[in-house]
Amino acid sequence: MPRLIKDGAIVEDRWTLVREPPSLAALPLATPVIVPLVLWKSDRNALATRGEVAVWLKPDEDPAALAADLASLPLIAVDFPKFTDGRGYSTAKLLRHKFRFTGELRAIGDVLRDQLYYMRQCGFDAFAVRADRSLEDALKGLADFSDGYQATVRQPIPLFRRRTAAAIVTENTPAANDP
Amino acid sequence: MYQYDDFDHRLVAERVAQFRDQTRRFLAGELTEDEFRPLRLQNGLYIQKHAPMLRISIPYGVLSSKQLRKLAHIGRKYDRGYGHFTTRQNLQFNWPRLEDVPEILGELATVEMHAIQTSGNCERNITTDHFAGIAADEVVDPRPWAELIRQWAALNPEFAYLPRKFKIAVNGSTVDRAATLVHDIGVHAVRNETGEVGFRVLVGGGLGRTPMIGYVIREWLPHDEILNYLDAILRVYNRFGRRDNIYKARIKILVKERTPAEFTRAVEEEWQLARGGPTTVPNEEIERLSSFFTPPPYAKPRGDDTGLRALIADNRPFDNWVRRNVFPHKVPGYAAVTLSLKKTGVPPGDVTSDQMDAIAALADRYSFGELRVSHEQNLVFADVRQAELFRLWTELKGLGLATPNIGLLTDIICCPGGDFCSLANAKSIPIAEAVQRRFDDLDYLYDIGEVSLNMSGCMNACGHHHVGNIGVLGVDKNGEEWYQVSIGGAQGDGASLGKVIGPSFAASEMPDVVSRLIEVYVERRHEDERFIDTVRRLGPEPFKERVYATAH
Numbered sequence: 001m002p003r004l005i006k007d008g009a010i011v012e013d014r015w016t017l018v019r020e021p022p023s024l025a026a027l028p029l030a031t032p033v034i035v036p037l038v039l040w041k042s043d044r045n046a047l048a049t050r051g052e053v054a055v056w057l058k059p060d061e062d063p064a065a066l067a068a069d070l071a072s073l074p075l076i077a078v079d080f081p082k083f084t085d086g087r088g089y090s091t092a093k094l095l096r097h098k099f100r101f102t103g104e105l106r107a108i109g110d111v112l113r114d115q116l117y118y119m120r121q122c123g124f125d126a127f128a129v130r131a132d133r134s135l136e137d138a139l140k141g142l143a144d145f146s147d148g149y150q151a152t153v154r155q156p157i158p159l160f161r162r163r164t165a166a167a168i169v170t171e172n173t174p175a176a177n178d179p
Numbered sequence: 180m181y182q183y184d185d186f187d188h189r190l191v192a193e194r195v196a197q198f199r200d201q202t203r204r205f206l207a208g209e210l211t212e213d214e215f216r217p218l219r220l221q222n223g224l225y226i227q228k229h230a231p232m233l234r235i236s237i238p239y240g241v242l243s244s245k246q247l248r249k250l251a252h253i254g255r256k257y258d259r260g261y262g263h264f265t266t267r268q269n270l271q272f273n274w275p276r277l278e279d280v281p282e283i284l285g286e287l288a289t290v291e292m293h294a295i296q297t298s299g300n301c302e303r304n305i306t307t308d309h310f311a312g313i314a315a316d317e318v319v320d321p322r323p324w325a326e327l328i329r330q331w332a333a334l335n336p337e338f339a340y341l342p343r344k345f346k347i348a349v350n351g352s353t354v355d356r357a358a359t360l361v362h363d364i365g366v367h368a369v370r371n372e373t374g375e376v377g378f379r380v381l382v383g384g385g386l387g388r389t390p391m392i393g394y395v396i397r398e399w400l401p402h403d404e405i406l407n408y409l410d411a412i413l414r415v416y417n418r419f420g421r422r423d424n425i426y427k428a429r430i431k432i433l434v435k436e437r438t439p440a441e442f443t444r445a446v447e448e449e450w451q452l453a454r455g456g457p458t459t460v461p462n463e464e465i466e467r468l469s470s471f472f473t474p475p476p477y478a479k480p481r482g483d484d485t486g487l488r489a490l491i492a493d494n495r496p497f498d499n500w501v502r503r504n505v506f507p508h509k510v511p512g513y514a515a516v517t518l519s520l521k522k523t524g525v526p527p528g529d530v531t532s533d534q535m536d537a538i539a540a541l542a543d544r545y546s547f548g549e550l551r552v553s554h555e556q557n558l559v560f561a562d563v564r565q566a567e568l569f570r571l572w573t574e575l576k577g578l579g580l581a582t583p584n585i586g587l588l589t590d591i592i593c594c595p596g597g598d599f600c601s602l603a604n605a606k607s608i609p610i611a612e613a614v615q616r617r618f619d620d621l622d623y624l625y626d627i628g629e630v631s632l633n634m635s636g637c638m639n640a641c642g643h644h645h646v647g648n649i650g651v652l653g654v655d656k657n658g659e660e661w662y663q664v665s666i667g668g669a670q671g672d673g674a675s676l677g678k679v680i681g682p683s684f685a686a687s688e689m690p691d692v693v694s695r696l697i698e699v700y701v702e703r704r705h706e707d708e709r710f711i712d713t714v715r716r717l718g719p720e721p722f723k724e725r726v727y728a729t730a731h
Contacts (some may be wrong), residue, residue, distance in 0.1 A: 085342025121336035160464040
């Protein structure tokens with residue numbers, strides 16, 4: 001079974017990512033699937049009856065399209081076709097902050113060690129690291145920084161509101177609404 | 180100036196460690212060139228024609244003498260004994276070895292410096308008025324706000340991979356000395372009728388391939404909402420800015436394609452999400468940041484120096500220097516001094532390590548150990564006693580830093596060009612030098628008066644050629660270097676973009692071209708008219724006629 005990073009550890013991945021399904025009938029059965037938004041939109045009711053289903057978003061797809069489904073979706077994946085395409089960071093931020101999504105938020109695609117820290121700050125908690133790269137190595141990327149200046153999904157209180165406190169709360173201290 | 184606390188130190192140390200490991204992995208073949216490039220760019224490291232180029236961040240252009248000494252040391256130890264000040268108020272070294280860069284970043288960290296986000300598709304160094312805190316026309320000191328924005332922009336997780344580079348400038352005076360109209364975001368600190376500080380926000384200005392003047396998208400923003408509002412602008416840009424074409428990826432294209440009104444609507448809507456939230460800036464933070472920018476202990480009694488007039492009357496060269504390079508200070512008895520980095524024969528903005536050490540010593544002696552970098556690529560001592568101007572002038576002359584040409588034709592803004600930069604189509608430094616040699620007669624230079632000549636070696640416009648009264652752009656024609664000339668550009672409040680006057684010129688023609696433009700001005704100017712005023716009144720035609728009638 002393939003593996004990924006979830007909640008800061010390497011775990012087995014029970015989900016199957018379906019990048020380009022030819023049709024609903026062609027979906028693998030008896031396994032949880034992550035389907036493209038376009039399929040979810042066209043066949044939502046049929047998909048809902050066939051077991052565990054999640055949705056993945058392209059960089060230009062609006063997370064608002066899932067606003068009505070967030071409570072029922074266990075997982076949303078956001079695709080990074082290239083690691084230099086930064087739209088997914090804002091998609092994650094909106095899903096967590098604006099739409100209050102609390103399920104698994106997974107980065108897929110060109111997901112590499114040197115971007116993981118930023119991704120996690122923006123609300124991702126699962127990282128399907130590119131298949132040709134070591135997960136053990138990528139895991140180190142989560143620890144690149146111990147804290148940052150900004151309010152993020154992971155640390156919703158910006159540094160300037162914590163600076164006055166006697167000790168600086170580090171990123172590893174669970175924050176109030178840490179997803 | 181701002182002082183790091185434990186947090187700032189740790190963040191920069193972690194950044195150095197991160198980059199050290201990234202460099203190691205690249206050299207070990209674990210990171211491909213394509214994977215390493217964006218990482219090294221976000222640490223200021225370009226691969227240039229001859230060697231890597233390392234661009235070091237000087238936040239809003241403020242530098243201590245201690246930091247300058249460190250830069251001098253780095254120049255000597257890792258480079259060829261000099262550095263180049265840029266139009267983004269930064270410093271770049273042209274000859275470091277890739278393997279040494281982590282060491283250099285480590286040395287910089289010891290003096291609270293770094294190279295974070297000095298290139299790449301991210302938020303770049305925040306720039307501001309080089310006379311911040313001392314100008315008589317200042318409404319709000321922009322430095323605490325620039326520092327606030329710097330911290331928000333530094334390693335901001337959501338905005339590390341923007342469609343393209345992103346530049347923010349802050350100005351707090353009635354005169355815009357920070358070129359805010361040609362920035363991705365221009366922030367004007369203003370006061371309302373009750374004296375409260377707020378911001379006017381402009382978006383979508385910029386130079387480069389498609390130069391544009393920014394639009395005001397909000398006339399008044401409550402000061403504590405500044406970061407929430409910037410966050411909203413960046414999110415709209417990050418999500419919707421074009422990524423299909425690098426030449427259309429700047430925010431100005433998004434603003435234009437969506438229309439400013441529609442773009443503003445999107446930003447205002449996005450802002451509601453964060454408004455009043457945790458990133459709303461508390462008063463304690465504004466006070467904390469302001470405490471780093473309090474006035475230095477000025478000498479008493481204060482009052483304008485009476486001896487200065489006599490010295491000026493007696494000494495024509497000193498008089499020239501005072502008129503061109505000394506700027507009035509809001510505290511009586513003090514003045515700001517610009518050290519010209521535009522001596523003929525020296526590439527504009529270049530300073531040797533020996534000069535840096537000497538400048539640091541002078542800053543300690545004459546200006547409370549601090550200096551500024553101007554976006555015109557000169558250095559500024561902001562707090563000099565008028566009674567010491569003559570001594571300082573004498574010392575600066577000895578260092579070749581007292582050329583009395585600030586604001587004049589030979590105070591050329593110029594990128595490193597084809598001599599160094601692999602993006603350049605053409606050299607820029609030799610053209611600047613040829614023009615400086617042509618106008619080496621000070622009397623004539625003074626008679627011409629204020630005129631800006633800005634030169635870029637390519638479309639990227641690092642030399643701000645669009646906003647030069649005379650703009651020069653290096654272009655490539657079948658592998659040869661040619662120069663396109665524009666006139667009518669200006670920075671500041673009445674910012675305007677220059678118009679190209681016609682077909683481009685060979686390098687050897689350039690001094691004549693500039694001479695002819697100036698001749699038309701001298702012949703046809705009205706009294707008290709600057710070059711730009713005459714160009715605006717007459718239009719480009721008489722200038723074109725003269726240049727092309729005789730040059731071709």
